[in-house]
Amino acid sequence: MRLNIVPARTGMQWVREGIRVFFRMPLAFAGLFFMFLAATVVLSIIPVVGDALALMMIPAATVGLMAATRQALDGRFPMPATLLAAFRQSPRQTRAMLALGALYAAALLLIMILSASLDDGQLARLVEKHGGRLTPDLMADPALQQAAQASMRQMLVGSLLYVPVAVLMWHAPALVHWHGLPVGKSLFFSAVAVLRNTTAYLVYGLGWAAVASVGWGALLIVAAVLGNIGLALSGLLPLSVLVASMFYASLWFTFRDSFAADEPAPVESIDHG
Template identity: 30%
Template structure:
């Protein structure tokens, strides 16, 4: 792997915004489609949350394919949400989903070291969250620990789904190359992460200065935050292209003879 300069991290951020500008509606549709699926699954106690972890690689593949289409000037459409399910490597993607699920469970289990298992009991509906005093318990710290652990895990595995789908790797090989690829570009990735944290903080401060801590602040901040969140997802496609090479866009559907 060639040495990647630290400044490339900022280029990834810029390319993420450029990709989003190419087809904002299509990429937003993919993003919100997945969000709606996740919310619907969340309505099913416990099992729904577990299923949402299994589908993470499927969404990653779908969104990356959308970015590949946008990059190539092809249409980004909601049907791309099924890309992972239609992939010849769909079985491997489901196995990869099991890895996500296992690591998420391990993160929750590790949080018991922080609060003695209260957060786990809440998740299992053994204790009502309202019955716990946030001032005297460490549930908040356990939730933050779990969220941080899962965030780190998801970032390190960010390219596993595309590596399986586009390059036909097995689960172990995809995990290895995703983690090694990120650590191999550690300086660039540090700039990349700091840039996105900085953008988030600056946008929040600017909106607060303009509108104050009013209802309008939330009204404006939410859609703006969604825009740069989608752009951040797009920027991971730029990282993938740098580390592993640009993938192909979704092939155009053949035109029927009577339509030609």
């Protein structure tokens, strides 16, 4: 295995390829992503450990969605069992995948705890006080601005803390699954691949932000033309699932282009004469 250095424009290519492969089999990808969401919701219901278990399964589910992209590229319809692809390798790789999941869950729970300390829940209490709606009285409440600022600080700090986790984990599950790397090496090579191709990944992130913005903007325009704001609210979840499904369909391309299998060494001829 060797690292590839790609130009910045490759980031937008990954976005386009993700969208194209999604629309080859939209029902398959949307269905797999919805099943992934449903599984995390069910796991999160389990008392005490539910949230940790749901987070722990994300790296393995990511591998399953990447495997679905590979199958779609080969003209095969990804079946629900594809989501379990990460657990169909050797026992050693399965243990490594579970270890990655445990590390990911621990990191995210720690980030949640740290960022939650910046917000005492004032914004949620204010909204609840006004019946859970943005009423005129709520908008006029002087405490709203302070609560909103605290909430924004919480989200900003949480996002910044998540960046190094994302860099370490971006390719780690795929490296365990397809290259058989141990946990430590998979995290290391994932970070190296992302950092060496920072501009491509920035363009990739901006590309998906643009796709989401265009989709949400179009939804708001349609709702405004029809004079039905409820349409925008009701369409927000399906649109978010659509964009997220296309995003996960594109992950395989980021991995494929960031790494390449080593070419076999040439066979040396031996002169016996």
